[in-house]
Amino acid sequence: MPVLHHYALSAASRIVRLHLAEYEREHELKTQLPWQRDEAFLALNPAGDLPVLVWPDGRHLAGARVICEWLEETTAEARLLAGDAGQRAEIRRLFDWFEIKFTAETSAPLLRERVVKRFSSAAPVSSQTIRAALANSQIHLGYINWLLETRSWLAGEAMSLADLAAAAHLSVLDYFGDISWDKYPEAKLWFMKMKSRPSYRSLMGDHLAGFPPARHYAEVDF
Amino acid sequence: MPVLHHYALSAASRIVRLHLAEYEREHELKTQLPWQRDEAFLALNPAGDLPVLVWPDGRHLAGARVICEWLEETTAEARLLAGDAGQRAEIRRLFDWFEIKFTAETSAPLLRERVVKRFSSAAPVSSQTIRAALANSQIHLGYINWLLETRSWLAGEAMSLADLAAAAHLSVLDYFGDISWDKYPEAKLWFMKMKSRPSYRSLMGDHLAGFPPARHYAEVDF
Numbered sequence: 001m002p003v004l005h006h007y008a009l010s011a012a013s014r015i016v017r018l019h020l021a022e023y024e025r026e027h028e029l030k031t032q033l034p035w036q037r038d039e040a041f042l043a044l045n046p047a048g049d050l051p052v053l054v055w056p057d058g059r060h061l062a063g064a065r066v067i068c069e070w071l072e073e074t075t076a077e078a079r080l081l082a083g084d085a086g087q088r089a090e091i092r093r094l095f096d097w098f099e100i101k102f103t104a105e106t107s108a109p110l111l112r113e114r115v116v117k118r119f120s121s122a123a124p125v126s127s128q129t130i131r132a133a134l135a136n137s138q139i140h141l142g143y144i145n146w147l148l149e150t151r152s153w154l155a156g157e158a159m160s161l162a163d164l165a166a167a168a169h170l171s172v173l174d175y176f177g178d179i180s181w182d183k184y185p186e187a188k189l190w191f192m193k194m195k196s197r198p199s200y201r202s203l204m205g206d207h208l209a210g211f212p213p214a215r216h217y218a219e220v221d222f
Numbered sequence: 223m224p225v226l227h228h229y230a231l232s233a234a235s236r237i238v239r240l241h242l243a244e245y246e247r248e249h250e251l252k253t254q255l256p257w258q259r260d261e262a263f264l265a266l267n268p269a270g271d272l273p274v275l276v277w278p279d280g281r282h283l284a285g286a287r288v289i290c291e292w293l294e295e296t297t298a299e300a301r302l303l304a305g306d307a308g309q310r311a312e313i314r315r316l317f318d319w320f321e322i323k324f325t326a327e328t329s330a331p332l333l334r335e336r337v338v339k340r341f342s343s344a345a346p347v348s349s350q351t352i353r354a355a356l357a358n359s360q361i362h363l364g365y366i367n368w369l370l371e372t373r374s375w376l377a378g379e380a381m382s383l384a385d386l387a388a389a390a391h392l393s394v395l396d397y398f399g400d401i402s403w404d405k406y407p408e409a410k411l412w413f414m415k416m417k418s419r420p421s422y423r424s425l426m427g428d429h430l431a432g433f434p435p436a437r438h439y440a441e442v443d444f
Contacts, residue, residue, distance in 0.1 A: 046365065047319060047323050049323075057306065061311050061315075062315055063315060064317055065314065065318055066311050066314045066315050066318065068316055069310070069311070070307050070308075070310070070311045073307040073310065074307050084297050085292050085295040086281070086292075087290070088291070088295065089283050089289075089292045090294070091289065091338075092281075092285075092288045092291055093284055093285060096285055096287055096288065097269060100322065101269050101271075104326075143268065154388050184393075195240075197360050
């Protein structure tokens with residue numbers, strides 16, 4: 001059984017957890033603290049990023065995008081990167097939107113200021129950076145809401161990797177209670193659908209010492 | 223014929239220029255200045271990034287990763303994302319290495335400090351940021367050199383999208399004469415192979431007013 005090296009508040013790790021669960025691919029989870037230098041982990045992924053999926057025979061895959069494409073290529077009933085080349089491009093565009101743009105503007109600065117700095121740095125936490133990251137998140141939520149006014153799911157009429165990527169990133173903000181969901185009614189309905197999926201359940205069980213989840217984090221009807 | 227909205231010193235744009243040229247897919251180039259706010263361009267790609275490929279009927283694809291995957295899926299003789307799922311994962315890992323990690327650590331800060339700030343910002347150029355970005359590039363060059371000690375091409379025994387991504391990013395540094403190639407003999411041999419390909423020719427013709435290329439930029443044997 002492969003082991004997913006992950007961190008509970010790493011959005012990229014959460015994408016792969018959702019994806020593995022959607023396809024009921026057995027795996028174990030192993031926590032890797034993003035702020036700890038770990039030579040064994042760097043040997044698996046010289047880029048140093050999470051997540052990494054490792055098999056007992058040593059084979060391993062690093063990075064959410066790489067693992068998700070691989071899962072689509074090796075799962076018989078794969079259905080999350082479906083459609084013609086144009087549709088698949090739209091799914092990948094939105095996947096990258098969250099994995100690159102949302103990461104840079106919101107997920108990465110929030111994780112760094114709130115979590116990583118607490119454990120690893122003498123640098124003071126910047127409340128200004130946190131405020132800017134949360135302000136950015138509202139622009140993204142507005143964009144999601146706008147997309148969902150004309151689409152059932154983010155990339156079209158079927159659930160896709162784009163929904164997993166968006167839900168994973170937003171789920172970390174939701175853990176901290178950062179989202180005013182009532183301002184984004186279409187996004188809220190969509191997130192309720194995502195939260196009600198069996199694949200989301202393992203995320204709901206996350207509970208980090210020192211960082212209790214917000215009150216409605218584990219509720220499907222929030 | 224589609225139009226590729228690009229900028230000559232945008233590494234992501236250069237990946238797609240190489241890819242289109244490898245498959246001899248006809249296209250026109252249209253320069254989009256990364257520091258200019260352009261509502262028509264934002265309508266094509268709300269993320270605001272280059273490159274974007276646009277067809278006369280309005281269809282468009284945004285982002286190097288999206289366009290490259292699309293080209294692989296729609297080109298009959300596609301050969302740059304070949305092999306089994308594990309091999310394709312290795313190609314994508316290295317593609318993302320350059321498009322995400324190298325971009326963050328080297329390409330983006332260099333472009334911002336050297337080019338964007340000259341045209342768009344009152345902020346002073348940070349020579350410290352430039353030095354740090356160039357120091358980072360040496361770690362990446364060392365990694366490339368190490369990979370090429372045991373492989374003919376970056377991701378294995380065949381040229382792939384990983385080579386296009388790496389060559390595109392390094393080509394921008396090469397434009398400025400930033401690379402001490404003699405320190406990386408395997409990487410140098412590989413880059414000579416990349417430069418000698420017909421697909422690289424259009425990059426060699428780039429010549430930006432105010433930023434003349436380094437002396438050996440257009441030479442295959444540098």
